[in-house]
Amino acid sequence: MKRIMIANRGEIASRIGRAARELGHVAVGLWTDNEPDASHLACCREWVRLEGRSHAETYLNIPRLVALAKKHRIDAVHPGYGFLAENGDFAEALAGEGIVFIGPHPRAIRDLGDKAVSKTIARKAGIPVVPGSAGAVKSARSAVEAARETGYPVLLKAVAGGGGRGMRICRDDKDVEGQFEATGREARAAFGNGDLLVEKYIENPHHIEVQLLADRKGNVFHFFERECSIQRRHQKILEEAPSPFVADDEALRQNICAAAVHLARAVGYDSAGTVEFIVGSDRSFYFLEMNTRIQVEHPITEELTGIDLMVCMIQSALGDDLGIPSQEWITRSGCALQCRICAEDPVLMQPAPGKVTGFATSFPQGTRFDNCLYAGLEVTPDFDPLVGKLVTKGIIRAVAIRKMAAALEGLHIAGLKTNIALHKEILRNANFLAGRYSTSFLDVERPQDLIKPDLEHESLYRQLAAIEAARMGM
Ligand code: ADP
Numbered sequence: 001m002k003r004i005m006i007a008n009r010g011e012i013a014s015r016i017g018r019a020a021r022e023l024g025h026v027a028v029g030l031w032t033d034n035e036p037d038a039s040h041l042a043c044c045r046e047w048v049r050l051e052g053r054s055h056a057e058t059y060l061n062i063p064r065l066v067a068l069a070k071k072h073r074i075d076a077v078h079p080g081y082g083f084l085a086e087n088g089d090f091a092e093a094l095a096g097e098g099i100v101f102i103g104p105h106p107r108a109i110r111d112l113g114d115k116a117v118s119k120t121i122a123r124k125a126g127i128p129v130v131p132g133s134a135g136a137v138k139s140a141r142s143a144v145e146a147a148r149e150t151g152y153p154v155l156l157k158a159v160a161g162g163g164g165r166g167m168r169i170c171r172d173d174k175d176v177e178g179q180f181e182a183t184g185r186e187a188r189a190a191f192g193n194g195d196l197l198v199e200k201y202i203e204n205p206h207h208i209e210v211q212l213l214a215d216r217k218g219n220v221f222h223f224f225e226r227e228c229s230i231q232r233r234h235q236k237i238l239e240e241a242p243s244p245f246v247a248d249d250e251a252l253r254q255n256i257c258a259a260a261v262h263l264a265r266a267v268g269y270d271s272a273g274t275v276e277f278i279v280g281s282d283r284s285f286y287f288l289e290m291n292t293r294i295q296v297e298h299p300i301t302e303e304l305t306g307i308d309l310m311v312c313m314i315q316s317a318l319g320d321d322l323g324i325p326s327q328e329w330i331t332r333s334g335c336a337l338q339c340r341i342c343a344e345d346p347v348l349m350q351p352a353p354g355k356v357t358g359f360a361t362s363f364p365q366g367t368r369f370d371n372c373l374y375a376g377l378e379v380t381p382d383f384d385p386l387v388g389k390l391v392t393k394g395i396i397r398a399v400a401i402r403k404m405a406a407a408l409e410g411l412h413i414a415g416l417k418t419n420i421a422l423h424k425e426i427l428r429n430a431n432f433l434a435g436r437y438s439t440s441f442l443d444v445e446r447p448q449d450l451i452k453p454d455l456e457h458e459s460l461y462r463q464l465a466a467i468e469a470a471r472m473g474m
């Protein structure tokens with residue numbers, strides 16, 4: 001029995017707490033002055049106050065988190081995603097105190113966290129990478145040179161970027177010259193590193209990624225692919241597994257999965273992680289980046305394979321046996337979908353802060369809802385707008401979609417503007433239903449334009465009625 005501290009909040013903190021409990025460990029949750037009633041505390045055996053309100057004072061505060069871990073005799077810390085999940089200094093500071101970081105070793109975090117360094121590693125390992133500059137470009141001039149050599153259009157991309165931020169599309173020299181300074185400045189402010197790289201901008205591609213799990217004994221397994229092309233602002237909002245684009249192309253699936261495993265072996269990877277690829281309409285695939293953490297969309301892979309990735313990630317870090325005898329033993333069945341439920345305007349797709357006054361659910365059989373909702377939850381502008389992840393599974397894709405449509409109908413959140421209406425429109429779109437979509441889906445198909453404002457009002461009334469009914473135990 002180990003004492004596991006959760007250095008995060010929101011739905012992922014609950015997810016970690018539930019997995020730790022299942023393994024018989026003591027989950028220690030943190031609460032801040034912003035969120036003394038955080039829902040993840042219900043999934044923990046002990047609660048510790050993390051003083052402060054801003055992220056810098058709390059979940060990004062390495063000295064304070066390490067001191068709390070020492071004080072509360074913590075054996076291992078899970079960082080979740082975001083915050084310090086991909087911070088090599090945090091992993092190292094914990095290791096210095098003899099505390100296990102539930103993630104990969106610090107060198108993997110650092111090398112793979114830099115998009116320029118990770119591309120070099122991938123290229124050396126013989127994996128195709130998106131064409132572009134060899135490493136970071138240091139001036140607007142060398143950026144223009146790299147862009148010409150690569151061929152327009154290109155992306156100017158922050159090497160330390162994440163969450164879809166720090167990227168600009170440039171269609172000519174003037175764009176690169178005009179955007180270089182500002183993109184670098186923004187990257188420095190957001191990620192503490194202003195370095196940029198130049199990359200070929202692939203038009204209408206697919207974002208396809210491979211879930212990996214490695215242990216500290218040298219085993220690396222893959223759990224097939226996820227299709228994450230439904231995005232706004234370069235960030236995913238709906239994911240599915242398997243990819244309808246890969247579909248029955250077993251050769252493509254095996255090649256992408258083998259490339260991901262190969263990269264993990266090349267860096268001696270030893271935890272859960274994801275290798276992201278950009279796949280062109282001609283089915284050529286390129287390494288994009290590796291995320292050295294558990295990802296937001298891991299539940300669909302769990303539903304697809306029946307394997308609890310969070311449990312395995314904790315076991316791996318503690319040096320325990322994963323109980324996975326071989327790669328062949330890992331199989332997939334059916335199809336799983338995830339809709340990210342965000343506090344955002346469904347039409348503008350921009351964050352809409354607010355306060356949850358109540359919520360009620362009535363889901364079809366087999367629905368999973370990982371969330372951080374409670375009456376009183378306040379989503380402020382600097383909080384992650386993600387409040388829940390609705391996950392459905394079907395023996396075939398059509399069933400998973402049907403269940404998701406019903407689940408969205410049965411999810412009522414009062415007091416908060418959410419993107420539920422957007423998800424409903426996506427699920428009604430003919431090209432989505434046919435599995436024909438790329439990362440330009442929302443720009444081209446514009447399902448958001450079909451959302452009627454009056455419909456929103458009507459659903460608000462229904463939401464309130466349903467929540468009242470739930471409160472009365474009806
Ligand atoms: P995933 O790749 O798991 O789908 P996202 O790109 O949606 O992840 O990011 C997951 C969360 O982590 C989001 O809340 C995002 O804002 C945050 N995040 C990701 N990378 C970074 C980063 N480099 N710096 C700060 N926050 C990040």
Ligand code: ADP
Binds near residue numbers: 130205235276288
């Ligand atoms: P982040 O660290 O923010 O997740 P990524 O490099 O993974 O950044 O890219 C996020 C998304 O941006 C991708 O899923 C894709 O939609 C888009 N993107 C990134 N690089 C390219 C590229 N070279 N060509 C086309 N789209 C890209």
Ligand code: MG
Binds near residue numbers: 276
């Ligand atoms: Mg990414």
